[in-house]
Amino acid sequence: MRPQVYISDLSKHVGKSVTLKGWLYHRRSSGKVKFLILRDGTGYLQCVVFKGNVSTEVFENAEKLTQESSFEITGAVKLEPRAVGGYELDAVDVKIISISSEYPITPKEHGIEFLIDHRHLWVRSKKQVAVLKIRHRIVKAIRDFFDMRGFVLFDPPIITPNACEGTSTLFEFDYFDLGKAYLTQSGQLYAEAGALALGKVYTFGPTFRAEKSKTRRHLTEFWMVEPEMAFYDLDDNMDLAEEFLEYIVQTVLTEMRPELEILERDVTKLENIKRPFPRISYDEAVQILLESGIDFEWGNDLGGGDETIISDKFDRPVMVHRYPSQVKAFYMKRDPKNDKLALAVDVLAPEGYGEIIGGSQREDDLDKLLHRIKEHNLPQESFEWYLDLRRYGSVPHSGFGLGLERTVSWICGIEHLREAIPFPRMIYRNTP
């Protein structure tokens, strides 16, 4: 086909005649003028069709276009600060590609279930486009951050023979003649094998939790990035997590301003996301809860409501470290100063977005790890390969996981994780 000019490239074409292709986002008429808002995925452009400037056929074509009809339009590009995007097209030709049936998503308000039923079309809406572009930019920032620091991507398996984070929330299926297999809940154990081979690695892929939670913070399928570093202790881990979050947020702020504006995001909240982040121990977190009048018992895990109370005390992410080991996973190293504590860290996002990072220093002592596996009633045989990492060249090492959709929701300032991924999967939905 002949080369297409995109709306995002118009600055190179001012004063010239170009042909664009896309869909009708909106139309209004005013006597002998039609204003067509073209969308092409890269932006929005007001195209002006003057009756006096075009043939009858072309004017009629402009008339026939319904919302979301696809068309090709030719005309001269001019600067127009009052128009969306800052340019306007003075049309001389309009070719219809396909007339859309009556489009289900109109400018009126729709219920959320209706919108998710039509997710394959809803992704065309201005706000959804903005969220998906920010998601793209966040993914790129995540990868760039690790690539620039010498990390090697280490894709873990999705099909796994055993559970990593407990057995109650697993999707299970038959794997040929080998019995049951499960969808991965985390790539971490595999990332540890990677770190001992490659020094610093990261996994980045979909993970699954068959959780029966219906909250706005839960998806059954979500993407997670998990760096794992040989020779990092808990402090190194927290330093990296902090630098990482700052980099992601500041990159989006610098490069995605137009999209943040479409989402009406209060960017002053994001401008705060600079190091150093506050670091408080679990004990200090409990103190905050008690002072806030919450009846909280030492030893329990922090719930969503607790996290919000704690994070509301700070204007940037807060790192809560050294949790009671009883609420944390078997592979976490104990605090040498207090065996009741795990060398864990959770990072709580501001504005009530909850835990976006969970990490720890890992247990590197074979005997202690064996003991934990027994304590947690895990099948030792399934973990023999993991135990090998302590038998052969064990080193202190640490890592963390960042949930992509939670991060996207927080940065975009959207309410529910379901808008942070193209096709969300929840307990009550696996379509479209």
Place this chain on the structure above:
Amino acid sequence: MRPQVYISDLSKHVGKSVTLKGWLYHRRSSGKVKFLILRDGTGYLQCVVFKGNVSTEVFENAEKLTQESSFEITGAVKLEPRAVGGYELDAVDVKIISISSEYPITPKEHGIEFLIDHRHLWVRSKKQVAVLKIRHRIVKAIRDFFDMRGFVLFDPPIITPNACEGTSTLFEFDYFDLGKAYLTQSGQLYAEAGALALGKVYTFGPTFRAEKSKTRRHLTEFWMVEPEMAFYDLDDNMDLAEEFLEYIVQTVLTEMRPELEILERDVTKLENIKRPFPRISYDEAVQILLESGIDFEWGNDLGGGDETIISDKFDRPVMVHRYPSQVKAFYMKRDPKNDKLALAVDVLAPEGYGEIIGGSQREDDLDKLLHRIKEHNLPQESFEWYLDLRRYGSVPHSGFGLGLERTVSWICGIEHLREAIPFPRMIYRNTP
């Protein structure tokens, strides 16, 4: 912990004293000198421990280190062109971190089953490290290629309610109260929704085929990148595929020479991978087979052996286009010049590596697509959302999928896909 110097950074430290951390890759002794080869994931470094230069304790530490033991070593960096990597460390201190038990993978030859059983350790071997680093660089090249060209990442769901590429090779499981769900075989149908929203998108994630094939070209879990472009026809699609493959190969050639050398890859074969690639029709491909004495019937799909015969005629990837529609998927557009043909293209890698790209222009006509769905006995109801993409603003569009592990195998020159991914999944293996 105190900041670590990595072997890959040694050029900045020549003449200075540094501390490195890692594992013992190899050791040899020569009287009063021990040569320790340290690996730290970023490279290999010969460390020289002279008995006269260190304390008895330090010399004994060097003596105690077994293969894969972890240790910390301090000394002065010097240029040494004869040593691996070009540097050498004149050690003054050696601290043991952890003595490794007798390491199962020794320099002797091991059977492939033994090695895959120990995949969590095998990934530390020099060749495996090289392959995984090249895989990392290929993934980055793939993403950079699309990011630079204005594509938006569009992660498709892994959990899907219906099949895309036929129902015989699906992993099936129970999805809460919603009945059966399946692991995705391709993100393409979803990518089409993305292209109509965002113009040009790409998916990049794991895909699954419960194929009973035991060949070296099959994994049950593999990564696939799938670009999808609105307003692209088959020729545009082939232009993009060609530019894409050239970019990936030339990037690896430029940036991963040391790794290609470790793999003893014949790089002259890769240097050829420059545009334009030969483009032949299926009819011409059949002609090549017949001339080679193969008893091939028009209308059949090309088998692995057929592909090798065809690709052996060329010194770079060959693009075979316009296949009989009967061997291709329901969503492919028919050739307007010959309804028996689909506007499909497969790209066959040289050197017998087979199909690495499969793509097509998609059917954009609602009635024709409906007809095909019936013809293929697919449940229309499951495809209503996909049909909506033709009801609301249909446009000509095209895309393709590239299998990551096949590409990694080809570029690395390795025999079997199982070495192209950290933890391979095959019909007879889902561990470790």
